[in-house]
Amino acid sequence: MKLYGALATTVALALGAGTALAQDKPAELKVGITTFMSGPASVFGVPGKAAADLLIEEMNAKGGIGGVKISPIFIDEGIGGDKMLSEYRRLVQEQGVRVTLAAISSGSCNIIAPVAEDLKVLNVMWDCGTEKILEDKRYRYVVRTQANATTEMVATVLYLMKTRPDFKTVAVVNQDYAWGRDSWELFLGTLKAFKPDVKVVAEMFPKFGASDFSTEISRLQAMRPDVVLNTSWGGDLDTFVRQASQRGLFRQNTTFVMPLAESSLERLGNAMPEGVIVGGRGEHYFLHPETKDDPKHKDFVAKFRSKTNAYPIYPTYHMAQALEGLKTGYETAMQANGGKWPSPEQVADAMRKMEFKAFGRVVKMREDGQGLEDQLLGLTKRVPEYPFVIMDKMMLIPADMVTAPVGERSPEWVKTIKPDILNSDRLKSYDYK
């Protein structure tokens, strides 16, 4: 009996010591990262992964996060929502991953966010734009280290109104899924605050991954709207621009607005015409007027180019923001914790009241988990230095001017925007140099 008691106490002590040890730093920080490695959206997801590999290697060389090396595990979003979710659960439940970066597609984010909350896994929405996730529900474990759809679309309308304000008709060709639909709703809602009697002549939503936009292009040629919005990205946008260019769609007197086109500019080369309004879902660009001469930024661009043979595009910058945000979150939580390794809850809470800087301006995280990231938009222009169009007549728009306040729903908030916001002196313009 005595021996049994001694044995039991020893076991209890060992277990107790074991749990106390859990508060010490783990051998490695496993981070699950979802990205598109197949399908049309891989032109987007593969550079994102390359950026992650590059930046994590750099971070680990400097000791990782708080002395713990980061060990990334990648999931392919291209395998479809169901399979991706089961991979995600497998990572969390079988491999003990407590921190994830998910996802690129708003559809994937919609699937993963509630699951992450349920499984108590810190999830950083590193690239998806849908504002509905953080607006419709209060999350503890889900944060976003970049701007959301509202910020991006309102900034786009602002840029359009400042540069090409004389138009009467508008049409849209967007991908038929969460982002395509929501971005149009926000754009139109905001536009009506400035031009209440703008006329919508065509609303077309070809399916995600469509390979043929022939009919949409014909309709646009027949209707000749003054402004055409296309928030497509990746392969879909590439195909649309190429097919439109072949059919001479860009020769007509229409202002094309493509808020995500920065990611396609290098691939498209001369297929993209001049005078198109493009954005990059945030204020990052390899020719960012304020930070392109920053040594850290130049170093990143050079390393990325030598690794992938291409200039960095916005998904790579979003990845940089997510990793930098995660690192800052851990460091902030550890400071508040007296130096002990924080739990995912502590990091998630810390990530709601901090700021960080990747390769652009400072991003401020606010209490609902949404990051406030300024927006950069410009007009395409051909220059002799590059074999593809670059952004000229750039404008930087502060995030707090164009993001719905905490607790408000974007579709209602955009209706309250006042047109005199265009006269703000906080909008900074830059020409390409």
Next chain:
Amino acid sequence: MNASLLLLALMDGISYAALLFLVALGLTLIFGVMNILNLAHGSLYAWGGYVAATFGIVIAKAGLSPLLILPALVIGAVLTGIVLGSILEIGLLRRILTKDPILQLLGTFAAFMILEDLQRLIWGSQPYFVSDVVSLLGTLTVADVTYTRYQLLVIPSVAVVALLGLRWFLNRTALGRQVTAVTHHREIATAMGVNASRVSLLTIVIGAALGALGGALAAPTTSITPGIGAEMMVLSFAVVATAGLGQIGGAAIAALMIGLGRSFAVYLFPEVEVLVPYLIMVAVLLIRPQGMFSRVATRRI
């Protein structure tokens, strides 16, 4: 709905319908001869596209005229058809000829997945563009809308040539008559002295080449990415089911219906654009479950 709208929808639908027809033709031929629904057909479309893209890149690198891609496409499709078609027939289809239909479907589906992964292994997952020839051929303007000559003239002509060529082959040549015989009744044809396995091999190769030709023709107009095989497979199946399995002329009409139906939908009711092919298929099958044009066959018990 005015006349110009009709005309525009027609112009848009025609190249899509032509591609659909070529792929469906291959599928229905293979079914006719072997009585197996070849689910690997979609990946033949994808392979045709990738091979065409490769030829296009080689031609561009060699600095030759982009017009050369046109014969290169056809040659590429024929080669793909010969290689993949023979492998499929000898390696798989011949061996599952007498097996349970479910087993046949599973077998061809497995072949589809293998081919898809092989394609990803060889060409990766990034999109390929080889559109120089389209820009070179220039545009045509009809009713204020500009179309590319490639989509309005080249693709439909190839489809028409394929249709007429196949009909001539089947009706006017000895080999073609043998194919018809084997399609009608394999055993009796064999009893009459037709080498059914050689005829099957030839037909599969032709069917595969047609599927690959669809992909090859589509290559200059769109981006070739993983997944286009699956998309085309489902659509071509809808066409074949609507027309009736084994019907060649019917496949042309069904392809036109579905292709034009889709482009009309984008003009009139864009929300149902993705549904249109399947709505048409369901509507037809509800009225005639064997497809629009299938002959009434006596059931052998």
